[in-house]
Amino acid sequence: MAVEKINNALGLYNYNISVNAVDNKTKNQVPSHAFTCPSFTAKTIPLNPNQQITLRTELNNKDEKKKYNEICAKLDRNTKKVVNTLLKNGVLLSNNSDDRTSVLDNLHKIATEPRAQGLTNNGILRDTIATIAYPFLITQQFGDIPNNYRQSAIQANNMFKSNTPDIRQTSDDIDVEHSGTCVAASTEFKLAKQMPAEFARLAQELSSPKLSATKHIKLENLADNTLNGVWLLNAFDMPFKLNSNYDDAELKFAPDKNAIIRAQIQTTDKDPEERTPLDVLMQSTFMQIGSQQSYNTLTDKRAGKFNQNDKGLIEFEKTFTESVVFDKNILSVTYQTVDENARLVGYETDLDTMKRHLLTALDMGENIIIGYTQTNENNIIVNGHEITIVGYKKDDKGKLNFICNDTDDGISRPIVYSEDYLLPKIHHAALPKEVVENDMNIVPNWEEGIDMFKQMKKQVA
Numbered sequence: 001m002a003v004e005k006i007n008n009a010l011g012l013y014n015y016n017i018s019v020n021a022v023d024n025k026t027k028n029q030v031p032s033h034a035f036t037c038p039s040f041t042a043k044t045i046p047l048n049p050n051q052q053i054t055l056r057t058e059l060n061n062k063d064e065k066k067k068y069n070e071i072c073a074k075l076d077r078n079t080k081k082v083v084n085t086l087l088k089n090g091v092l093l094s095n096n097s098d099d100r101t102s103v104l105d106n107l108h109k110i111a112t113e114p115r116a117q118g119l120t121n122n123g124i125l126r127d128t129i130a131t132i133a134y135p136f137l138i139t140q141q142f143g144d145i146p147n148n149y150r151q152s153a154i155q156a157n158n159m160f161k162s163n164t165p166d167i168r169q170t171s172d173d174i175d176v177e178h179s180g181t182c183v184a185a186s187t188e189f190k191l192a193k194q195m196p197a198e199f200a201r202l203a204q205e206l207s208s209p210k211l212s213a214t215k216h217i218k219l220e221n222l223a224d225n226t227l228n229g230v231w232l233l234n235a236f237d238m239p240f241k242l243n244s245n246y247d248d249a250e251l252k253f254a255p256d257k258n259a260i261i262r263a264q265i266q267t268t269d270k271d272p273e274e275r276t277p278l279d280v281l282m283q284s285t286f287m288q289i290g291s292q293q294s295y296n297t298l299t300d301k302r303a304g305k306f307n308q309n310d311k312g313l314i315e316f317e318k319t320f321t322e323s324v325v326f327d328k329n330i331l332s333v334t335y336q337t338v339d340e341n342a343r344l345v346g347y348e349t350d351l352d353t354m355k356r357h358l359l360t361a362l363d364m365g366e367n368i369i370i371g372y373t374q375t376n377e378n379n380i381i382v383n384g385h386e387i388t389i390v391g392y393k394k395d396d397k398g399k400l401n402f403i404c405n406d407t408d409d410g411i412s413r414p415i416v417y418s419e420d421y422l423l424p425k426i427h428h429a430a431l432p433k434e435v436v437e438n439d440m441n442i443v444p445n446w447e448e449g450i451d452m453f454k455q456m457k458k459q460v461a
Helices: 002-009 062-072 077-088 103-112 121-133 147-157 164-173 182-194 196-206 226-235 259-269 277-290 315-326 351-363 419-425 445-460
Strands: 022-024 213-218 240-242 248-253 330-334 336-338 344-347 368-375 381-394 400-405 415-418 426-432
Touching: 062 077, 062 103, 077 121, 103 121, 103 196, 121 196, 121 277, 147 259, 182 196, 182 277, 182 315, 182 368, 182 381, 196 213, 196 277, 213 315, 226 248, 226 445, 248 277, 259 277, 277 315, 315 330, 315 368, 315 426, 315 445, 336 426, 351 368, 351 381, 351 419, 351 426, 368 419, 400 419, 415 419, 419 426
Parallel strands: none
Antiparallel strands: 022 381, 213 248, 240 248, 330 426, 336 344, 368 381, 368 426, 381 400, 400 415
16 A cells, blocks of 8 residues: 555656654544645755755765666565655665665665564565655554554563552553554655655664664754753753764654554554654654653653653644754744634744745755644644645745645655645744844743743642
């Protein structure tokens, strides 16, 4: 099914798309104001502005040809065609990854090197190829736990519990009906769409026997100086070590310890429209980053010091996650003004300025993860969600429409929202600093974190 969707999609599209992320609640269907988008053109950007990416569409040496042939030897005819298309459009040999390895390099490692227990080379290989070729396949839908896995899942979830009521609750907790991983799934989508080589690198390392990946970042992309950058990494309990110049850091990305159980289940018992094993590992890893290493894939719940809710990630955590995954100075721009009763009372800027911010970022090649809200008749916010804006176009009447991806709508295609509908609903958007710094006084993520931490210390005292 996935390969058929890819074959129908590749090469058919004539406009660019960008992605938005919204909040933690599940949407069961696409609203009537939205319509599905038939096509898109993938747009990739460098890992950082100083990295020069050369587009290549031909295998140039024996090593590349050997890797290509060994990969294709493990694939069916349709998936081979997808790989060939990735070669012809420059994606397969792109190397916009942390260690400059290419998509081809990492697909070859997935195909030929051992995978973690319960995962298969061919399964992870096909999932990685399919996701890079058509990121709209990514979903946050968990799926059920079959009876043959149930007891081991319950035992794993109860491993460190001694309270009898908590132990009894486990059987219900592992049956996740509404996923809270929209931020993580949107981050996965953005990574696959904008930086396929980095996506393939993480897919390879996270599914390997070590079940972890390294990531190098510049501390200036987290905070104004080294000390504040280090504070932020420590506040999120992120495993890291500094380089000798104290300006770069090597981070360790890893899914939570229970993620492998979900990944094994999806390897043998995946139903249509559920997450792939690769989705499980990616989304668990990004949830771990944002939740201060407190996420549990079996229950889709988290702890952590910054969020009172046990599901999903808050705006501050989302911004940190996106900043370290993309090694980029990301600002979370809050557009809606909300009072202490969760009532939407206004906006921090006019809608034309908001629109200009979004269009500028999209024209830069960014996919924009946004959070949108839904209100009742009294303007009280009753729901929120994270989605990705991937592009825009004008209709026959000259009206602007935003092309979006939603990992929780049950539709593996982009959808379109009119500007009149979407702009007033945007609560926050993750944007590059240079896009908004001249228009709005934005509090950087590290400053927000320090202030939040001080407030929590006062409450405890």
